[in-house]
Amino acid sequence: MRSDKANGLLGFILFGLLAGACGGGDKVVLPPAPPASPPPDPARTAASIDKSDPRSSSAPSAGRLLTSDEGMWLLNDFPSDRLGKLHGFTPSQEWLDHVRLSAARVGMGCSGSFVSPNGLVMTNHHCASRCIEQLSTAKKDYIASGFYAKSDKDEVKCPEIEINQLASITDVTDRVLGATKGLTGARFNDANKAEQSKIEKECAKSDDMRCDVVTLYRGGRYHLYKYQRFQDVRLAFAPEFASAFFGGDPDNFNFPRYDLDVTFLRVYKDGKPLSGGHYFKWSPSGAKEGDLTFVAGHPHQTSRGITIAEFEFLRDVELPSKLLRLSEWRGLLTEFQTKGPEQKRIAGSRLFGIENSLKGIKGRVEALRDPEVFGKKTADEKELRAKVESDPAMKEAYGGAWDAIAEAEKKLRNIESRYIMLEKAEGFWSDLFDQSRRLLRASTEFAKPNEQRLREYVDSRKPAITQKVTSTAPIYDELEILTLTAALTGMRAELGPDDAFVRKVLGKDTPRELATRVVKGSKLRDPKVRKALFEGGEAAVSASKDTMIEFARLVEPDARAVRKTYEDDVEAVVKKNAELIAKARFQVYGTSVYPDATGTLRLSFGQVRGWEEAGRKVTPITTLGGAFDRATGKDPFALPKSWIDNKAKLDLSTPFNFSTTNDIIGGNSGSPVIDQEGRIVGLIFDGNIHSLGGDYAYDGKDNRAVSVHSAALLETLGNIYSASRIVDEIKASR
């Protein structure tokens, strides 16, 4: 899904940022777990694990299978006691605060970590690949060749990457609750959003602060996350794509693995490297089998607490249609890449993003279609409903919630195509369209009082919007026409050629004709033109005759109309009733649990451990030598020349990638893996195939997070890439 929306809930692009992988905008998922909802109770309610009792798997029974390492925990509500009982380590609040301040939010959907006192940030290559591509040209392709800045001066600014550091978390539950007291339906929804916007505006006193109200437990709690915002982020080091993504799509989500999926960025402030902040030190040896590991990162979203009706909507409607679009786009871009080296280059990160999503969503759909998972979810819901029905007071208060959500999901089925195509912009896959809609909406929304705006245009989001508008990232007409043509064709197929909206936008044009006309005629590929319109506000934008602005303007009333229907008839109902179910669950099962993932900082714990695959033991750690064994010399199993040339210098027994039981999901890409002394032992970049079902339930039996080992990072940076400046900086601070 694509849109300008930039709220806390980042969509379902798995294990990675991939802003623009399937379009230019952020990825925002359809409702099942809506971004915000009203509060029932100060107690935590939504997810599925008892925080204090390590044996809570046995009780209560609601099918809540518990493996001990389950949980994406809040940094301000971490189960230290539980961890102590399970693994003999009880972190202090000081330890947790240090982790919070050393962790980083990267781009629009990835994680990272500060690893030196000079603003050096470590994340995944695939989290920064869009930047690396944007800095490349037909003559100098850093995706292919890699990038290394020999001095600070050679570090180059990424046009669209923002890094955030979580400065504080404040509970604002009472305030949000107070604002919606006694309200229902659209009025409740509006008041709820307005209060959040208000809180955020009061908090973000300057452009270098970012404030988000985060809805936890589907409305059980509201926390205000205040971040330090850094927009001057520069590229310091990236290996070749062939090494970062060795094994390519075939190996993605698989293990054993041999990927150097790393990029080093540096945060600048006032033109100088950031200095003096918190950062993670580096472990001398890295992780060993059986070690206790922590992962601090920003998992986008899990749906462990959704109802069966929402589950079915995902399984039968939303994800299958998304898969079909992605498959077709994969075919288009694959064949586009055969047209020449330049086409291969400019479509690279998009195709990567599509294949990554495709494989990830396939895994999720398989989990949804697994009779066992479905049976367990159904039994859980049945049990809770039966308990609610058996108590007159609970029945009165919560009994109707499931049917109300099911009714809303039915309505959603009717508007889903239109909502996805028009408002989520899947029908207009094009960077220029995204820019046009952003300018158009910014011009009208910024003219309104803060609380009455669309949530993604409130004042606290303005710096991120400005960065997007003024981005120097190149836009390629050939690719724009391809993607917009495909999207328009898909929209016509979804809505039908006789749909009034389709007729309005296409007229007598074919999709390709329309796409060609609006792309070729637009001047918006020039950031100066966009900046002028942005600063000119409503007057400038409404006077613009730019072909793409005119096109976005044509789309606008229909997109807003279906958004309104969605928000009033679906979102508001799901919010309200999800909250009731959360309350009921708390009342029935008691105790405190972790909330579903919300794209915000969480801490998970686990161990370096393999698993059994079809009766065969998978060992948890690979070595650098294994990469050479696996290499065929042919893409995607070709190691780059730098590896071949420097093989002799390497200690081939160095641990390379490893698997842990940490409970992670898409968005955790780039997360640091640390030991109990808070030292870097690895870098999350993937999960195994079983981790994909983690969206719906964590199964410690075979769900594994996959990381690059800290020792391999230093070994390769030093002996393959001669990136001594980076290696020294890390070693100096360890």
Add this chain to the structure above:
Amino acid sequence: MRSDKANGLLGFILFGLLAGACGGGDKVVLPPAPPASPPPDPARTAASIDKSDPRSSSAPSAGRLLTSDEGMWLLNDFPSDRLGKLHGFTPSQEWLDHVRLSAARVGMGCSGSFVSPNGLVMTNHHCASRCIEQLSTAKKDYIASGFYAKSDKDEVKCPEIEINQLASITDVTDRVLGATKGLTGARFNDANKAEQSKIEKECAKSDDMRCDVVTLYRGGRYHLYKYQRFQDVRLAFAPEFASAFFGGDPDNFNFPRYDLDVTFLRVYKDGKPLSGGHYFKWSPSGAKEGDLTFVAGHPHQTSRGITIAEFEFLRDVELPSKLLRLSEWRGLLTEFQTKGPEQKRIAGSRLFGIENSLKGIKGRVEALRDPEVFGKKTADEKELRAKVESDPAMKEAYGGAWDAIAEAEKKLRNIESRYIMLEKAEGFWSDLFDQSRRLLRASTEFAKPNEQRLREYVDSRKPAITQKVTSTAPIYDELEILTLTAALTGMRAELGPDDAFVRKVLGKDTPRELATRVVKGSKLRDPKVRKALFEGGEAAVSASKDTMIEFARLVEPDARAVRKTYEDDVEAVVKKNAELIAKARFQVYGTSVYPDATGTLRLSFGQVRGWEEAGRKVTPITTLGGAFDRATGKDPFALPKSWIDNKAKLDLSTPFNFSTTNDIIGGNSGSPVIDQEGRIVGLIFDGNIHSLGGDYAYDGKDNRAVSVHSAALLETLGNIYSASRIVDEIKASR
């Protein structure tokens, strides 16, 4: 799915032949309704309608919703009495025999009809489009320009089209039953197939006879279908693709429609037009709203009698993975077509086939995911199982059948990817591969006794195989490499890069390298080379060093191994138990019903009627004038120049397309629509979107067949195409 298999059950390419649309071979569907199975009882059992009682919808209750026009009836077991009660017309056996002999089976999955005493056969453009494409060159593109032979001499032979006329139907149930008495498992399966091969061989005394044993009621009955076989089939007339498929993919399966989806072929015998056979006369006025209509054609397959376990396999495994492949291939070919006019031309019919299948399967999946359809199927099965359980004798005889099938479907889930990729050749999408496998298998199979061969290589299939081997249809390297690369990439993704078979075939090659090497190195694009190998038999083929033959040889043991597992562990179990369920159903519900479609001649009745769509009445007949109203001048809504130029000559009020309640499905494409006097009133070419669910249940409320009106055929042939020779021939014989 793709293979050399050419048994009666033609797969799920909907509303069309499209041999090679997604590959070169016939389309054969996965097991749910296996091609043959052993016999329980002389009574008909499988499907869902009482043949004699027009009000049978009310009883028995097994959710067997009956709308009066439901049914794809056998020509030798037609419910004349029922029809008399419903519509006041009681056809005689003579009338039925005339229909049988005037109907035609076209190509490898379409229908048609004789419409003159001189061998003129009418079918759909999309049933003959592969021939039209094969006769075209870069210089003369008959797909774009249309084709009209001004005299017999100008008629050109289609390289791969065969036409069959159903000479007789004989019940051979006792014989097949006798051969398998007391056998189970693989031995039962082998004996069952061997006996069918034997019967067919005895029947087909010469190459111009084709004999197929057809399994009806999932093993309840076996009928021997004996056809006159015609392999000299020539193209007489085809309109431009733009007119035949006006509205393209967006309008496909929609109505109102404006398509001239017709082609006229002519059957030759001994170098002269066939003369003196049965044929349908032409109605002077054609169909009017409310008229009684008959459709005689070859519906491929319906799955109205499958179990829930089979239903779930289709819904959750087979069809979704097929959809993803088709979507990706659609993207590939769409982008391939942008490379130039020649690429556009050579990929045309494949892309059409893919889009047609895609839309058709989407509709089927939607039906499978419809909670109402699923609920009804579940209730049906539950009721029947409960009745079986309540009777000790029935419980003993049939009680275990559903679980046995469910168990087999579980096994199928484990082998499905490999079976589809290797044996169904989805992993080797290429005409050259299909030719290689055909030569390879023919060489080994023809060396065995007839009864021990793979079913698709028995003697009675030899003429069809010979036609394929010696076909002069062009093969384009560029397209071969594209499709084989995509298929190999898909196979690697499905089976995993570490799969032993994948490693064996790919070695250190990329899919594109392997595809390029085996395509470029092969000489099999030359029919003379293929003919020599075919005639040289096992010695010649096993000595061949042709790159594609060698590749097919490499694949062969693995493909045969998974086929054997499938046949022994899945097919045999499903056959045996489907037969038991059929028996149980008959015992419980009694009476006679129609069997699920089997790709053989059926007769359905219905009426010219519209339906209600979202509260709006859809009128059942469009006019030629409507096509001009809908035209935008842009593909796919561009009428060809011939239409624009000759508009003034046309009576724009002439009925063009119309909808009827006839119960049809894919394979019925090209079927004649006749009135009760046996005269042509139309030509089936599509169904509406609701007809797609007809695979699982017929709903007369909105399931509609869509046809070209007989009046529009004459009006356009005469006044647009000046095809006076054809018009006169039809008029003369009316």
